[in-house]
Amino acid sequence: xxxxxxxxxTHVAMxxxxxxxxxxxxxxxxxxxxxxxxxxxxxxxxxxxxxMGRFMVRGSQAEDFLQQMLTxxxxxxxxxxxxxxxxxxxxxxxxxxxxxxxLLDEFLVVVNAANxxxxxxWLNQHSSGFDVELEDRSERWAMLALQGPQAQSLxxxxxxxxxxxxxxxxxxxxxxxxxxxxxxxIARTGYTGEDGFELFFEAHHAADVWNGLLALGQPGSVxxxxxxxxxxxxxxxxxxxxxxxxxxxxNPYEARxxxxxxxxxxxxxxxxxxxxxxxxxxxRRLAGFELLARGVARSDYPVHNLNGMPVGHVTSGMPxxxxxxxxxxALVPSTLSAEGSEFDVIIREQPVRARVLKMPFYKPRYKxx
Amino acid sequence: xxxxxxxxxxxxxxDEWVRVEGAEVVVGISDFAQHxxxxxxxxxxxxxxxxxQAGASFGVIESVKASSDLNAPVGGExxxxxxxxxxxxxxxxxxxxxxxxxxxxxxxxxxxxLMDAEAYAAHCAERxx
Numbered sequence: 001x002x003x004x005x006x007x008x009x010t011h012v013a014m015x016x017x018x019x020x021x022x023x024x025x026x027x028x029x030x031x032x033x034x035x036x037x038x039x040x041x042x043x044x045x046x047x048x049x050x051x052m053g054r055f056m057v058r059g060s061q062a063e064d065f066l067q068q069m070l071t072x073x074x075x076x077x078x079x080x081x082x083x084x085x086x087x088x089x090x091x092x093x094x095x096x097x098x099x100x101x102x103l104l105d106e107f108l109v110v111v112n113a114a115n116x117x118x119x120x121x122w123l124n125q126h127s128s129g130f131d132v133e134l135e136d137r138s139e140r141w142a143m144l145a146l147q148g149p150q151a152q153s154l155x156x157x158x159x160x161x162x163x164x165x166x167x168x169x170x171x172x173x174x175x176x177x178x179x180x181x182x183x184x185x186i187a188r189t190g191y192t193g194e195d196g197f198e199l200f201f202e203a204h205h206a207a208d209v210w211n212g213l214l215a216l217g218q219p220g221s222v223x224x225x226x227x228x229x230x231x232x233x234x235x236x237x238x239x240x241x242x243x244x245x246x247x248x249x250x251n252p253y254e255a256r257x258x259x260x261x262x263x264x265x266x267x268x269x270x271x272x273x274x275x276x277x278x279x280x281x282x283x284r285r286l287a288g289f290e291l292l293a294r295g296v297a298r299s300d301y302p303v304h305n306l307n308g309m310p311v312g313h314v315t316s317g318m319p320x321x322x323x324x325x326x327x328x329x330a331l332v333p334s335t336l337s338a339e340g341s342e343f344d345v346i347i348r349e350q351p352v353r354a355r356v357l358k359m360p361f362y363k364p365r366y367k368x369x
Numbered sequence: 370x371x372x373x374x375x376x377x378x379x380x381x382x383x384d385e386w387v388r389v390e391g392a393e394v395v396v397g398i399s400d401f402a403q404h405x406x407x408x409x410x411x412x413x414x415x416x417x418x419x420x421x422q423a424g425a426s427f428g429v430i431e432s433v434k435a436s437s438d439l440n441a442p443v444g445g446e447x448x449x450x451x452x453x454x455x456x457x458x459x460x461x462x463x464x465x466x467x468x469x470x471x472x473x474x475x476x477x478x479x480x481x482x483l484m485d486a487e488a489y490a491a492h493c494a495e496r497x498x
Binding site: 017028033035037232298321326 | 404408410411413429431432433434462
């Protein structure tokens with residue numbers, strides 16, 4: 001039996017197509033991935049992301065504990081701000097990629113749905129010796145994402161809400177607000193490459209908030225979106241998806257996430273290994289590519305060098321709705337990862353020539369003050 | 370969502386349909402298949418004159434989410450290909466049994482295991498749960 005979010009019945013009643021994802025029964029699409037994708041690029045789309053994990057970390061050593069667990073500099077996250085970070089293994093492989101929100105006297109850590117149990121165990125396993133308390137709030141809170149260039153102006157007119165002044169909420173900030181009369185945390189974060197917001201609130205208000213957000217603006221101003229569009233949007237912006245661009249067997253430098261690894265702000269799990277990897281330079285790297293002939297590269301397709309030797313694999317690939325052509329990301333030897341390098345992707349046993357492009361494919365349009 | 374399954378067609382396990390028109394057959398994918406795939410954006414079809422084997426792949430259909438083989442429900446020589454789809458793959462989503470047809474064959478007599486509408490409806494229902 002797959003797990004369901006508080007909005008499962010709502011999704012089914014609205015005609016969403018449900019699929020299994022990371023142990024969850026989630027909407028993959030409502031009206032079509034391309035339409036939903038375009039809505040987020042041009043107007044606004046609403047996603048149920050309650051399947052993600054939400055952990056609270058508090059106590060006098062909460063910051064020290066997270067500093068030890070994460071590659072980012074937790075001590076440098078101001079109150080009311082969020083930061084992207086990685087949980088790493090001692091060998092530098094990635095346990096998960098997370099967002100850490102610095103709230104009043106506690107931190108909220110948002111983790112990937114498929115990694116909820118693993119991360120919870122990982123954090124607890126390393127918490128002994130710290131004056132820290134962990135609480136799993138994943139069930140108690142729902143989580144929605146309203147994403148797109150119109151998100152801010154639509155929220156400004158939400159009834160019974162205090163979301164009229166979001167222009168003053170900086171990128172990656174989080175604040176307490178009221179939405180449709182319910183108390184919520186609202187953060188200027190997301191996973192689409194557009195401006196937008198994520199909302200956290202008591203799970204029993206999920207349907208009220210969902211329906212309220214869908215009713216903002218004119219009919220159709222806010223498009224309900226499924227995981228299909230979430231994947232195509234993040235892919236165009238080259239935001240990594242755990243299990244594809246990140247895994248226990250891929251380190252942050254290979255994933256081009258060196259900017260998330262702060263080696264000079266104290267120890268953390270995996271630091272020694274990452275110091276060595278950085279000094280040597282990663283042997284493999286993620287490379288974005290286009291195909292020079294017809295075809296669509298998909299996750300796990302093999303990559304060969306031009307001598308026909310297997311050298312890597314595709315981590316994600318699809319026809320891109322905004323850019324209008326099939327693109328891919330592959331994990332390849334660093335020597336093949338520079339812009340303009342060429343390799344072959346094996347599509348149905350046939351090599352198809354690929355050329356490395358600059359990433360991201362789609363330049364995010366975040367609203368940075 | 371109700372799946373449209375015309376009773377006059379026969380269907381393969383892999384969701385292609387076959388319509389007999391005199392000595393020729395027309396092949397496409399079912400409403401169930403187009404719905405499962407989502408928005409179709411790429412299509413690779415054989416050329417006129419190609420010979421396809423029953424049960425073997427004759428092309429590829431791609432949506433944003435997935436690639437899928439097109440399997441020939443019957444064997445034969447390709448005598449026409451729906452070239453209109455090159456510019457408007459969405460016809461497969463909108464009208465899978467009409468404007469979304471894929472190829473026309475002169476059948477060789479070689480057939481994959483095919484189902485009537487009733488059996489195919491059961492085959493679809495099984496996969497909806």
